[in-house]
Amino acid sequence: MTGARSTLEDVAARAGVSRATASRVLNGSPRVSDDARVRVEAAVAAIGYTPNRAARSLAVHRSETVALVVSEPSVRLFADPFFAGTTLGITGELGATRYQLVLLMTPSDADRPRTEDHLLHGGADGVLVLSARAGDPLPARLARAGIPCVVAGRPPAGAGDAVGFVDADNEGGARQAVAHLVERGRQVVGTVAGPSDMAPGVDRRAGWARGLAQAGRLAPADLVSEADFTREGGAAATRALLARRPQLDGLFVASDLMALGALDALRAAGRRVPDDVAVVGFDDSELARSADPALTTVRQPIERLGARMARLLLDQLERDAPPVGEVLSTELVVRRST
Amino acid sequence: MTGARSTLEDVAARAGVSRATASRVLNGSPRVSDDARVRVEAAVAAIGYTPNRAARSLAVHRSETVALVVSEPSVRLFADPFFAGTTLGITGELGATRYQLVLLMTPSDADRPRTEDHLLHGGADGVLVLSARAGDPLPARLARAGIPCVVAGRPPAGAGDAVGFVDADNEGGARQAVAHLVERGRQVVGTVAGPSDMAPGVDRRAGWARGLAQAGRLAPADLVSEADFTREGGAAATRALLARRPQLDGLFVASDLMALGALDALRAAGRRVPDDVAVVGFDDSELARSADPALTTVRQPIERLGARMARLLLDQLERDAPPVGEVLSTELVVRRST
DNA sequence: TGATCTGATGAGAGCGCTCCCACACCTCCG
DNA sequence: CGGAGGTGTGGGAGCGCTCTCATCAGATCA
Numbered sequence: 001m002t003g004a005r006s007t008l009e010d011v012a013a014r015a016g017v018s019r020a021t022a023s024r025v026l027n028g029s030p031r032v033s034d035d036a037r038v039r040v041e042a043a044v045a046a047i048g049y050t051p052n053r054a055a056r057s058l059a060v061h062r063s064e065t066v067a068l069v070v071s072e073p074s075v076r077l078f079a080d081p082f083f084a085g086t087t088l089g090i091t092g093e094l095g096a097t098r099y100q101l102v103l104l105m106t107p108s109d110a111d112r113p114r115t116e117d118h119l120l121h122g123g124a125d126g127v128l129v130l131s132a133r134a135g136d137p138l139p140a141r142l143a144r145a146g147i148p149c150v151v152a153g154r155p156p157a158g159a160g161d162a163v164g165f166v167d168a169d170n171e172g173g174a175r176q177a178v179a180h181l182v183e184r185g186r187q188v189v190g191t192v193a194g195p196s197d198m199a200p201g202v203d204r205r206a207g208w209a210r211g212l213a214q215a216g217r218l219a220p221a222d223l224v225s226e227a228d229f230t231r232e233g234g235a236a237a238t239r240a241l242l243a244r245r246p247q248l249d250g251l252f253v254a255s256d257l258m259a260l261g262a263l264d265a266l267r268a269a270g271r272r273v274p275d276d277v278a279v280v281g282f283d284d285s286e287l288a289r290s291a292d293p294a295l296t297t298v299r300q301p302i303e304r305l306g307a308r309m310a311r312l313l314l315d316q317l318e319r320d321a322p323p324v325g326e327v328l329s330t331e332l333v334v335r336r337s338t
Numbered sequence: 339m340t341g342a343r344s345t346l347e348d349v350a351a352r353a354g355v356s357r358a359t360a361s362r363v364l365n366g367s368p369r370v371s372d373d374a375r376v377r378v379e380a381a382v383a384a385i386g387y388t389p390n391r392a393a394r395s396l397a398v399h400r401s402e403t404v405a406l407v408v409s410e411p412s413v414r415l416f417a418d419p420f421f422a423g424t425t426l427g428i429t430g431e432l433g434a435t436r437y438q439l440v441l442l443m444t445p446s447d448a449d450r451p452r453t454e455d456h457l458l459h460g461g462a463d464g465v466l467v468l469s470a471r472a473g474d475p476l477p478a479r480l481a482r483a484g485i486p487c488v489v490a491g492r493p494p495a496g497a498g499d500a501v502g503f504v505d506a507d508n509e510g511g512a513r514q515a516v517a518h519l520v521e522r523g524r525q526v527v528g529t530v531a532g533p534s535d536m537a538p539g540v541d542r543r544a545g546w547a548r549g550l551a552q553a554g555r556l557a558p559a560d561l562v563s564e565a566d567f568t569r570e571g572g573a574a575a576t577r578a579l580l581a582r583r584p585q586l587d588g589l590f591v592a593s594d595l596m597a598l599g600a601l602d603a604l605r606a607a608g609r610r611v612p613d614d615v616a617v618v619g620f621d622d623s624e625l626a627r628s629a630d631p632a633l634t635t636v637r638q639p640i641e642r643l644g645a646r647m648a649r650l651l652l653d654q655l656e657r658d659a660p661p662v663g664e665v666l667s668t669e670l671v672v673r674r675s676t
Numbered sequence: 677t678g679a680t681c682t683g684a685t686g687a688g689a690g691c692g693c694t695c696c697c698a699c700a701c702c703t704c705c706g
Numbered sequence: 707c708g709g710a711g712g713t714g715t716g717g718g719a720g721c722g723c724t725c726t727c728a729t730c731a732g733a734t735c736a
């Protein structure tokens with residue numbers, strides 16, 4: 001069954017056809033008689049034949065691989081919550097195709113040129129990019145070189161519409177969160193926003209503002225406090241907010257980790273959650289479930305996001321569809337903190 | 339620079355040598371004159387030549403890829419904390435070689451045969467396995483087929499010494515944890531153990547027992563309560579323990595997530611942590627840092643584990659070293675819970 | 677000085693596949 | 707009944723590399 005690998009030649013011989021015909025059958029060409037098709041398929045099954053990827057790649061001038069590039073210096077912080085889920089979605093979608101997923105991580109800036117070079121030299125037929133950095137030049141460069149590319153999150157500014165993307169509906173999620181807080185009767189709803197140079201930070205803040213607007217409220221700047229997606233940052237931002245607006249009774253925090261910091265700060269300030277201040281996070285990470293009180297948060301369809309990325313890339317690769325963007329809706333998970 | 343891919347032929351022509359000589363230079367053969375070597379290297383640099391993987395694979399009969407198999411039905415629970423870190427370590431080690439990392443996830447049992455088939459048919463030169471299931475037959479099968487294989491954690495029983503492995507020192511870590519609790523003056527040190535059909539569960543429990551033995555204490559069975567690595571399970575196990583041994587004042591919990599459950603149970607029972615009961619977890623996940631009180635825990639060198647897995651595999655692949663096992667030491671991270 | 681060895685080199689086959697092209701065979705129409 | 711237009715098929719070149727083998731120049735020795 002294993003051992004001496006069998007070749008297409010063997011299959012052809014056994015089926016009593018030429019190598020060319022056997023190849024046609026394997027590639028689903030319509031120009032084959034039913035008779036030949038059946039015999040080749042039987043031979044394949046009997047021999048346990050598996051095509052040689054290398055030979056095929058060499059002949060068709062394609063690697064038949066998709067690269068997953070995780071280009072993030074601080075992999076630890078960023079990757080943990082997303083990586084496993086997204087990857088699972090990607091492999092699920094890719095599993096049915098002949099494409100292989102090869103993993104390229106560039107934790108330090110030093111190894112990015114190598115990766116880029118590799119991809120630009122045909123290292124993969126298509127590329128999926130997982131990166132928090134908005135300014136990543138890689139996708140645009142790949143697209144310019146004619147290599148299909150789909151990024152997670154909003155596409156980098158310079159890329160035009162040449163690169164596909166799949167993003168979670170950050171703004172919509174934030175709006176949901178705010179609507180929920182308003183529904184809970186909160187009067188003064190502030191936000192601990194993410195950094196304004198990161199797309200999710202910007203979008204979630206915008207969602208907060210629009211959410212308030214839709215409720216007929218104002219969204220004054222002094223109800224926004226920016227932090228850096230860390231727990232400590234979240235705590236500090238919350239303290240600042242409380243200092244400026246002691247009446248604060250609702251808080252939308254742009255990530256679960258920062259929300260944990262917010263809970264710290266609120267507790268330190270003697271505010272009860274949710275009685276005095278209701279808090280909503282974002283991400284629905286493990287942290288949210290284990291927080292005290294358990295955090296109401298916005299869940300992103302991580303695995304689905306990976307699957308859609310792969311799908312959009314395959315569309316470009318196989319039916320050379322144009323690169324498109326897609327926004328996946330989020331879901332509010334209500335827990336004890338509101 | 340990109341565009342029409344250059345071939346070895348081009349390099350050879352430019353360097354004024356034959357394709358064979360150019361190939362020798364690229365593969366570091368000693369049988370090349372310095373003169374030729376220099377000229378070829380210059381040509382490579384000038385042209386921006388990158389070898390064609392497919393052609394090379396075809397010629398050498400090796401795929402020059404390493405597969406990372408994540409064979410876990412409940413990827414969410416298992417993979418999250420380990421996956422990103424381990425993978426990072428692996429890619430770091432592999433980055434300097436010509437091996438590519440291809441990702442194979444088998445979330446459902448249905449797609450495992452496919453994966454196995456692929457690997458058995460030369461899909462990769464070597465395989466790294468990330469799997470919580472002790473009974474996974476894949477590594478042994480691969481080894482039997484002559485495909486080098488390194489697993490994370492203890493090797494499956496059936497594999498003999500044919501598969502390499504890299505494990506964290508679960509027992510040692512547990513001993514450290516217990517020693518720490520004893521040092522803190524705790525008299526009755528119990529444990530919430532993991533399932534006894536999972537290697538980490540068994541090893542950590544053994545470490546708890548040995549730790550007590552080393553301190554000259556007994557490790558009676560009624561100080562052990564088994565759970566399933568979930569938060570709720572940890573809470574239930576802790577309640578059982580408290581019921582049996584109300585004097586309990588030290589607790590080693592075999593995972594951070596279960597430790598969170600233990601904290602819940604202790605709080606519900608009116609015990610203060612660490613005053614009444616000191617608690618140590620295991621994993622040093624994000625959860626430990628964010629717990630209340632922050633959890634003293636045993637850190638595993640996740641990234642290093644990945645790196646060592648890759649290294650051991652490369653040793654088998656390149657210097658055909660025999661498969662070996664390696665145990666990485668863990669580190670106690672002391673926080674507020676003890 | 678010729679025989680022998682050594683070390684660098686190039687010619688060329690071959691890895692397993694795809695795909696172009698030519699061919700045989702059939703059907704259909706003028 | 708001859709030519710046009712399909713179909714299914716096989717021959718064979720070629721993808722870019724490695725590696726064996728023959729060759730050849732130069733060094734070494736008797």
